Amino acid sequence: MSDWPLWEVFVRTKGGLAHRHVGSVHAPDAELALRHARDTYTRRMEGVSLWVVRSADIVASDPDQAGELFEPAADKVYRHPTFYDIPDEVKHI
Amino acid sequence: MAEQARPHGAFDAPSDAHDPIRAGYVLRLGDDSLILGQRLSExxxxxxxxxxxxxxxxxxxxxxxxxxxxLGAAGDADTLAFKRDVLDFRNCLLVEQPNGDFARTMVRQLLFSTWQHLLYQRLAVGTDEQLAGIAAKAVKEVAYHRELAGEWVVRLGDGTEESARRTADGLDWCWRFVPELFEVDAELEEACRCGLAVDPRSFEEEYRASIAAVLQEAKMAQPADQRPILGGRRGHHSEHLGHLLAIMQYLPRTYPDAKW
Structure with a gap:
């Protein structure tokens, strides 16, 4: 419905992993937003836990400020943990 | 499913002739789910x-x-679903009622899913191993149906003037089909006696209380009891079921060899 607020949906795919943003749903309130999220995004066993949050409550960075926010990090390659050997068994790092 | 369908014959009777009581009872449950599933798919x-x-x-x-x-426990599922005529269906009348508007659909769902949930909770710990297994799997699904329908009825009943009016109309339409859910005829009595079936009267009070609680939260008045309409379990259906079956059965009846 066009007058329903938008909710962002986060799914934890299995225990130990973080919730990931997967999309959004419209719903009149929080309880139904959870149900809509369940019916829309976990129909194929994608999840063990769900979060929904009103899209309006998310504070986003300004794309116009992308330069000053993000570019200074681009030439500081020493901040990346690329100088370590990561064993194959270590996942999700 | 279609692979196993028998192309001809077995139009009416459940094929498990060894235990007609069991097949008859399982058929009632299967037809309830099948017809409501087809209705919702509309x-x-x-x-x-x-x-x-x-x-x-x-x-x-x-x-x-x-x-x-x-239906697979009562005979061949495809044959039973697609090759029976309206008089041979054993579903309750509530599930075959037309969708109406969204409010009526949700009222119908609440009235049926609450009943199905209470029934399946009991069947899941029953003596028939196959039936208990099916009920144990389904009871989680049905619990969700019951909750979802309840949430919608509360929001619609306690929503706008229009949604409340539509919910009241939906209740008015569906209410006369509730007594059939608790009717115990000779066939069901026999199935209860041999320990297979659950006597629905054993949870009628819990059912009534649960529905009353949802309606109270929805700020809806419980409708006055109307003259009950019975007969679905004996094959006496409303005119609506024939139309539903015509659509559901059209393809396998027109192209009996079709595979998918």
């Missing part, structure tokens, strides 16, 4: 929003899945 592409469309499709798929297992 919403596909027509629901108030894409999210609700998916909710209703999920309910429909759960119910058709239950029907596949239950």
């Amino acid at each position: 919403w596909c592409g027509h629901a108030p929003s894409v999210e609700v469309d998916l909710s209703l499709s999920n309910l429909a798929l759960d119910l058709v899945g239950q029907a596949t297992l239950l």
Whole structure:
């Protein structure tokens, strides 16, 4: 419905992993937003836990400020943990 | 499913002739799920929003899945679903009622899913191993159906003037079909006696209290008791079921060799 607020949906795919943003749903309130999220995004066993949050409550960075926010990090390659050997068994790092 | 369908014959009687009481009881449960699943699938592409469309499709798929297992326990699922005529269906009259508007659909779902949930909780710990297994799988699905329908009835009943009026109309339409859910005829009595079936009267009080609680939260008045309409379990259906079957059975009846 066009007058329903938008909710962002986060799914934890299995225990130990973080919730990931997967999309959004419209719903009149929080309880139904959870149900809509369940019916829309976990129909194929994608999840063990769900979060929904009103899209309006998310504070986003300004794309116009992308330069000053993000570019200074681009030439500081020493901040990346690329100088370590990561064993194959270590996942999700 | 279609691979196993027998092309001809077995149009009416459940094929498990060894235990007609069991086959008859399982058929009732299977037909309830099948017909309500088909009804809900009519919403596909027509629901108030894409999210609700998916909710209703999920309910429909759960119910058709239950029907596949239950009809498979009563005989050959495809033959039973697609090659029986209207008089041979044993579903209750509530599930075959037309969808009406979204409010009526949700009222119908609440009235049926609450009953089905209370019944399946008991069947899941019953003596018939196969039936208990099917019920144990389905009871989680049905619990969700019951909660979802309850949440919608509360929001619609306690919503706008229009949604409250539509919910009241839906209640008015569906209420006369509730007594049939608790009717115990000779066939069901026999199935209860041999320990297979659950006597629905054993949870009628709990059912009434649960529905009353939802209606109270929805600020809806409970409708006055109307003259009950019975007969679905004996094959005396409303005119609506024939139309539903015509659509559901069209393809396998017109192209009996079709595979998918």
